[in-house]
Amino acid sequence: MAFLDVKQVRKTFPGVVALDDIHLAVDLGTVHVLAGENGAGKSTLIRILTGVMPPDSGSILVEGRNALADRGAFDAIAYVPQELNLFRHMSVAENLFMPFGRSGFPGMALSRAALDRAAQPYLDRFAIRARPGQAAGSIAVSDQQLLQIARAATNKDFKVLILDEPTSSLTHAETDRLFAQLRQLRETGHAIIFVSHKMEEMFALGDRVTVLRNGRSVGHSSMAGIDERGLIRMMSGDEVALDQTFRPDVAPSGAPILEVTALSGAGFTDVSFSLQKGEILGFAGLVGAGRTELMQTLFGTRKASGGSVSFEGKPWRLGRPDLSVANGMLYLSEERKQDGILPMLSVRENIGISLVDRTSRAGLISRRAETRIVDKVIRDYDIRTSSREKKIRFLSGGNQQKAIIGRAMERRPRLLIFDEPTKGIDIRTKVEIYKIIRRLAEDGIGVILVSSEMAELRRCATRIVTLYHGRLTGSFDTDRTDADTLVAAIIGAGELSHAV
């Protein structure tokens, strides 16, 4: 029997069946991929597997023990969430061993030296580049990630590690490092449940896969016995074109919508580019290349230190996001939770906040007008929610993103900046978002697309601008440029190149 054996698990919330007939069997010494689109039920299942939330029915056996009756069995399962979850101002060692009683530091008085000594073997084992006494917030993101995994390993019962999209804020090199540690864990007889939306990661690391769709487990397979296309078909329930491109079908025309001249600010220097109607302008670069800083400066939430911008032929005033929005320039942040949603408000209020100009008469918002437009947005953008009055924080990431995009569209923007719009979003929803972006460009709206996924840029952008260490390293016509040239510009190899 499998070490972790989940059978017929069912979980309902008022009005929604979140999980039904879930089966999952995880063996020690394997990496088990948990795949599924946003809203398929992965997060709910994780919460059940970690003992945070009991299922309505079904069984969970951990090493043959019925974990639902004998809750100590859940101690074998550790979870590292997508968002970093450390005490940033406390030391690495303190983070590692909290709560202290559990990890063998009983009593009232803690000796810092003893903690630090005990921490060192864990730092060595997971190759964490930090001293035990350093503040956890001061070490690199990838080391923080490893620290969270090491924290799970301090529990002596630890056997199963659940990782939720661990690479979303890591660079390629950092991802490789993480994977090396995960493989080592597998070799030492642990099981890893790996949640990711990135195909190449699933195939690089996974031994087996369980696919969830609409709250049910619809497929189990070994990774060797399935290909990318088959996996996507299982996740989405239908065929998704992998190689389809979404570049706008119109020629860029007319005067530029946006002209940026020698713009500088924190994180980038002397950047110039222009954007024409009907064009999707892609921005490529490594994490930390200054793309987000550049876009937020254009939008106005960061200060510029020099340079000038003109929008639709008129000089553009920087530093005023309210004016940007009023004049039709919108920025959709990559940090949905942090910069996008209003968590305690309903889906209606989250969308309605951008509609108040249109829904209010004599200074008062008409609930009826608001409901009408909000329902239209929910339908048009296929936002899956049991009700428009549901708090948006209970929606899946993909549905939150669709609500944010739908809300922005209703403002009828003239320039839209998408910053990593598909981060953490499943393949089918990605395609929906690409279609929306293409439609925008074809309607004559200027689109800037910042993305770390080369495939995404090549499929959507008509032109790709590359940044390296805050400087522009090239501007390429997507049609006439191969991937190697782009990668060279992204990693800063070679001279400033203009392929066009």
Place this chain on the structure above:
Amino acid sequence: MPSDVVLSDRSPSIPQRLKRLAAVQTLGVLAALVIIFAISAVLSPEFLTSFNMIIIVRTLAFIGLVTIGQAMLLILGELDLSVGAIGGLSAVAGGILMVQIGLDPWLSLALCLLLGTLCGFLNGLLVTKLRLHSLVLTIGMAGVYGGVNLVATKGVAITAIPTDIGFLGRGLILGLPVPFLVMLAMLAIAALVMFRTPFGRYVYAIGNNAAAARMLGIRVDAVRIAVFAAAGFLSATAGILMVARLGTAQPSIGEEWVLPPIAAAVIGGVATTGGVGSPVGAILGAAIIGIIENIIVLYGVSPYWQSIVSGGIVVVAISFDSVSRRYFRREE
């Protein structure tokens, strides 16, 4: 459209309806208020007399005015601990203008309201422009406003307030005290603003997520300053009505207006973390506190024990809300 999208309301079962009703927080607070009211009526025969009711609503009027402003600030994610000092300063300013300078009472009244609004505005300006934490800043400003009050009055009450404005504090319309009616009018305006206007939506948006609000093009700082100014205006209103009621401008006016409104707002469902609740709920919370303090006196609890009992009941009321919310709202 996938089958799991339900936009039209299906007819829910009766337990579902009850749960949904209980989830509407304001109704929960209202229910608590009704229960406490009923218990009080049973505990003391004096409670339901019109004389006692007028005492309760009159007390509620002053605390309530301050509560409305504090609740809006809390929803915004801010807090103003100088509301009491602003009320006191506006009150003695009224006394000085009317008695010592001899200005027209109505003009003086308008100037007092303006002064309170400016104090709130200044708080908002300092919080936004210097990026200070409102809790710490307003502790300091409470000291400043309170100090100006003492310097101006030397701690002595200003008596012989013109009787022209006495009606505002002591008058009855349809059997209800005028300050209470003023409070209700302010509450109606605040509720309308918070529920139905774009500005109100912006307040909730900022309280939920100020960074997101900025990305949406909301002028976050301007909204913050405006709400601080509104809270200052409401405190000044309470202060000047108190002067009208007492017939003297006491320097101590407002000293009791700092903590009860915060407790009232929290009992009424306003989250101290911002973004949740309403001024209506906060006033219901203030009414709960007012009734509790009243019945304790009527029931003959020893004065030494009164604050222990009323404080304890407030803690119970808050935990009742928190526990019921955990039961009814788990996962939604």
